[in-house]
Structure formats: structure tokens, C-alpha cells
Amino acid sequence: MLWCASIAGNGSGGLSSGVFKTRHRKRRQMQRTKIIDLLGSDTPRRQVLVNGWLRTRRDSKTFSFLEVNDGSCLANLQVVANDTLPNYEELRKLTTGSALAVAGDLVASGGKGQRWEVTASAVDILSVAPETYPLQKKRHSDEYLRSIAHLRPRTNKYGALFRIRADTAWAIHRFFRQRGFRWLHSPIITASDCEGAGELFRVTTLPPGDNGGSDPFSKDFFGARANLTVSGQLAAEMLALALGDVYTFGPTFRAENSNTRRHAAEFWMVEPEMAFCDLSGNMDLGEALIKEMSRFVMEECAADLELFSRFVDPGLKSTLAGTIEKPFVRIPYVEAVTILQRSGQRFSFPVEYGSDLQTEHERYLTEVHFKAPVIVYDYPKQIKPFYMRVNNDGQTVAAMDVLVPVIGEIIGGSQREERLDVLEARMQECNIDPSAYEWYLDSRRYGSVIHSGFGMGFERLLMMLTGVANIRDVIPFPRTPGNIAF
RNA sequence: UCCCCAGUAGCUCAGUCGGUAGAGCAAGUGGCUGUUAACCACUGGGUCCGCGGUUCGAGUCCGUGCUGGGGAGCCA
Numbered sequence: 001m002l003w004c005a006s007i008a009g010n011g012s013g014g015l016s017s018g019v020f021k022t023r024h025r026k027r028r029q030m031q032r033t034k035i036i037d038l039l040g041s042d043t044p045r046r047q048v049l050v051n052g053w054l055r056t057r058r059d060s061k062t063f064s065f066l067e068v069n070d071g072s073c074l075a076n077l078q079v080v081a082n083d084t085l086p087n088y089e090e091l092r093k094l095t096t097g098s099a100l101a102v103a104g105d106l107v108a109s110g111g112k113g114q115r116w117e118v119t120a121s122a123v124d125i126l127s128v129a130p131e132t133y134p135l136q137k138k139r140h141s142d143e144y145l146r147s148i149a150h151l152r153p154r155t156n157k158y159g160a161l162f163r164i165r166a167d168t169a170w171a172i173h174r175f176f177r178q179r180g181f182r183w184l185h186s187p188i189i190t191a192s193d194c195e196g197a198g199e200l201f202r203v204t205t206l207p208p209g210d211n212g213g214s215d216p217f218s219k220d221f222f223g224a225r226a227n228l229t230v231s232g233q234l235a236a237e238m239l240a241l242a243l244g245d246v247y248t249f250g251p252t253f254r255a256e257n258s259n260t261r262r263h264a265a266e267f268w269m270v271e272p273e274m275a276f277c278d279l280s281g282n283m284d285l286g287e288a289l290i291k292e293m294s295r296f297v298m299e300e301c302a303a304d305l306e307l308f309s310r311f312v313d314p315g316l317k318s319t320l321a322g323t324i325e326k327p328f329v330r331i332p333y334v335e336a337v338t339i340l341q342r343s344g345q346r347f348s349f350p351v352e353y354g355s356d357l358q359t360e361h362e363r364y365l366t367e368v369h370f371k372a373p374v375i376v377y378d379y380p381k382q383i384k385p386f387y388m389r390v391n392n393d394g395q396t397v398a399a400m401d402v403l404v405p406v407i408g409e410i411i412g413g414s415q416r417e418e419r420l421d422v423l424e425a426r427m428q429e430c431n432i433d434p435s436a437y438e439w440y441l442d443s444r445r446y447g448s449v450i451h452s453g454f455g456m457g458f459e460r461l462l463m464m465l466t467g468v469a470n471i472r473d474v475i476p477f478p479r480t481p482g483n484i485a486f
Numbered sequence: 487u488c489c490c491c492a493g494u495a496g497c498u499c500a501g502u503c504g505g506u507a508g509a510g511c512a513a514g515u516g517g518c519u520g521u522u523a524a525c526c527a528c529u530g531g532g533u534c535c536g537c538g539g540u541u542c543g544a545g546u547c548c549g550u551g552c553u554g555g556g557g558a559g560c561c562a
Binding site: 067112141144 | 553
């Protein structure tokens, strides 16, 4: 430890400002090391540079402990700042949230609770956070943190969450790439309204109050009604019928006035589409995807996930383990109806063939009856959109919903209707004007083949993976009705 | 959009029967300590969400609006 003491001593009082400036310049040329790499080190290291933000400070008689976080991982780095540092008096006044550059040696920690710490040879104060800094060294409510969404990524929980979000997005790309899927960039601005997907956000360049006269769209940018996409499915079908297996992964917009903890106006959706694939293969892919993402966070986001299993949902790990190990239950819609009718449960909404399953019904199936993810398939055609393939019974379509406990529907998908005549008949039944879908119908005119796909809500997946109960807390800057402040 | 709940110090909350406001944490000051949600003492800190009403008197009761949360519907 002698060499530590001597280095600390070099930074002491008698240093002229010229020498200090030289040292400062030198320090700025040092390569920055991220805290995640330091804490994972096998050996001590001389003269490392750490940039980060102060989480908390504990003062001792002749030195201060500075807990520094740089966002590279959940854990803080403990920095020991001796009173021999030239700016020690300033360091003792440092507040939570201040930005620092620390130069020093990585040494085995003399205290309990951490393996490594840095003995500072110099601490540059990059920026002081005044005492009005809204984040305190204590637990804050999720509701309060939503009101300071621009600062909440600096907390342990939201830092962990947004690391998991980024890593999971990457893992989704890896999952599909390993299976030979190509990523498709489906348009954000579209003219098509994916039937039944909800209300649309209009996109226009017309000034407010200008309705464009007799033809409302003739003066508009595209010369046609335009809106933000509610689904990349139709585009994905076209690419699947060319490249085989594709997926979209991008933002999706719904102008629905939904006020629940699992709906947002702007969210991300993963939509795989596979040529030569039936409903059964579709279910296989959905199940594999959810299992793989569960395994991914358990194994590859372990440190961050630990926070959620400790403070957010104590049952998280066993739930995820069950999701990974047990096969998903697969039952036709009729069987789900029978189970619900025979359950003896009193539901607010009656269970009857031909009406859609209510939230309370889905939760009974996943949380009470099966206690596991459940895939319900073959729904009555009258409650599903025109593009789903009509089964041989003529009454049901090859649709499937993956339901998981607490979250409810996480995946909705189907085998697509590939027969031109049946598709046109269904459009007529659903009162859809085929003229807007001529390009879509072309895919059934030329080399039509069976194909299937689904949409998975990325935020709902994150909720399932972390146990976070509100979708507003898995999106950095969530958009919900009346809420776009950040 | 409908139903229910809440709004009091920077944060989390208590506030009895209607009688002029409290705690913990945070902040500031000082002390102690290889500490780790550090600890101890002291100090400062309030448009009781807004508006209107009832009352001698309203944080408390009534009406209304706003904001937030939960549930439902729509869906991913």
C-alpha cells in the first residue's frame, strides 16, 4: 500500500498551478475506463481514469468515500479521496448528481461490500449539481419519477431498465438473425389502415384550419390521406413473399384513447412474417422467441435483473424459469370457452362462444387455471380481421394470441388468407373497399403461398421480463393521451 | 370514454369530532466514524392542487375544475 500513499502524497498542497495544469492535461489524455470493466478486473491497475456522476458521499476524518456511477453498470465505484488532495475542501461539499473525472489506482478495497475501489490521485469536478437536484439518496415513487422522466435514467432502477431494454432489443435481432430472418424497415408513414388495429394519427402538412377544400387531400403533401403506421404487417407480408423469413422491429402508433398500464400511443413492435409457414409454425416461433428472451435476461442481464427480482417482483426469477422450462399451453378458442364456462367463476362479462375473451377471462386462464403462458387459437371469424385465414370449418380463422400472466396478450398473430377469392369475399364481409388494397391482393394473384406472422409488443415483453407493472416505466419518454411533456 | 381512489414541506406520508400544521428522509451547519440507504446534534423549510360554497371558524364538510394513480373498453 506504500505506493498508493506516495501517489496520493504527490497530489498534495505544494503543487504549483502550472504543474497542476500539466498534470490535468496529461489526465485528459488518459484513456477513460468504464466502471463495468474496472469492477470486473482480475488485477489491480495503476492510473485509471473514471468519468461519472456522484451518487453519494460519506466523509471520514481524513478522507471521503465518493460513490461514482457512470451508467455502464448498476454498481457504483467507490473512490477514496484523501484530505491530501489539493481540492479536498471542495470535494467534501460535493452533492449527489455532480459530474466528476477521477484519476487514481484500482486497488483491493480495504472495506467490506466491494472488491475494488479507486484511490484517487486527482478528482476533477466537472460540474456541481445544486441542492435542488430532484433525485435524492432514497427510494422515489414511480409516479414521481415519471414527472422527472428526463432524470430518472440516473436512478438504479431506471438505469437498469434502460440497459435491459437496449440489450433485449439487440437480442431480438440476434434471435432472428440466427434463424435466417431478414430485418425489414417498414414505412412509418403509410396510407393503409391495418384493419382493426385502432385509431390513426393523421400526418399532414396542411396548415391548421385548412381542410384542403373539396378534395381534402389534393393539396396535402402526399396527395392522399397519410397516417403513422399502426402495423408493419402488410409490408412484412410482401417481403416475406420475396425473402422468405422477415421481421419488422420499430415504432408503432395508435391514437386510441387508452388509459391503462399496458397501453401507449407510441410503442415498439416486433412483427415476424414467414412464407411457407402455417399457424402451428407461427406458434412455435412465438413461443421460442419469448423463451429465448427470458433466458437472455436471466443469463446475460443478470446483475440488472437482480434488482428487479429483489425490489420489484420477488417471484420474477421463478416465473421466468417456468416460462423457459415449461411448454406453453395451446388450446383452441372453443376449449378456452368451455374451461371458463365450467370454472364456476363469476365473471363480470359472460363467457359465450362468438364473443372475444375479456381481460378477466384471459387472466383466469393464465393465472388461475394453467398458471402459465397460454396460446389460444382458432377464433370465430366474426371477431377477427379480414386477412386471417379461414379454417376448413368455415367458422373460425387461424388466429392465435399468446397470453401471459399479469400482462395478458403479448402476441397476436395468424396464418394469413392466401386464397384470392376467399380473401376478397372476406373483405366484402368486413365492408372493406378492395381498391385501396390492390397491391396487397397482387401478392395473392402471383405465386401466392401460405404464410404466417404475428406482432409482439416490445414493451409488454419488457414488462414480463422485469416485473414492471406499468408500460410508462419501460419507455424512456412515454407517450400516452395528454402526456408528451418530454 | 366510463367507474373508483388520491392530491398536506424537496420526497414519502400522518393529521382524531370542523378549532390557525406534524414525522421520517432530503437540504444547511457542526460533530464522529474504512464508510457503504453511514451515524449523532442543531437549523431552516408550507398558496394543505385551483375556484366557489356551508360555517363564528375548513387541510378536514359540499359542489366544480385540474393533475396523478388503479380498473374497464380498444389492443400489442
